[in-house]
Structures are given as C-alpha cells and as structure tokens.
Amino acid sequence: MTIVDPQVSAEIFRLIAELADDWEYDGVITLDTLFLSDLGLESLDLVVLGTAIQHRYGKLPFSEFLAEIGQRPVDRRDLTVGELASYVSQQLAASPGGQSR
Secondary structure (H helix, E strand, C coil): CCCCCHHHHHHHHHHHHHHHHHCCCCCCCCCCCECCCCCCCCHHHHHHHHHHHHHHHCCCCHHHHHHHHHCCCHHHCCCEHHHHHHHHHHHHHHCCCCCCC
16 A cells, blocks of 8 residues: 655645746646656656755655666656655655654
C-alpha cells in the first residue's frame, strides 16, 4: 500500500507550482500526473525538483530511488507525482524521529 503524508504531497505540489513557470504544461497536476509523459520534463528538470525537495527535507537517497526506476521496463520508467510523494513520505517516516523535517 502506498502511503503519502498529506503535508509532504502538499509541499511537493507547492514546489512543482513554483517550478512550473519554466515548463510548458498548463493542465491540472494530480498524484497520478507523470513527470515525463504528462509534464514533459527532462532530466535536468527532475534534478532541479529533487534539489528543491532536498532543500526542504534534507538529503534523501534519490540516486537509489532513481536507480530502482531505471530497472523498470522501458515503458514504465516514468514517475508519478504520487510515487515521488510516497517515496519522500517513506524516507521521512524512516528517519530518526519519524516525522517531517
């Protein structure tokens, strides 16, 4: 079961909204929105978003997370907003203190 902390998802939506001015997407962004297919992001855009998330929550093992995604079949290597929010939520829950930073 995917667990998403509502505060984490709200913060990720806020960060996406801040960065969206640089992207050419004007649709509604939901937890099911795909970063590559729907938003048309490139790897640099994901790095910028990852950096913003780490500034907010501290260092997270994104390289391991992205390596796992890279092991998926090619047609499933895209990432949803919900998957990212779930990953961040799980990392924060597993950190000392188990709460949002």
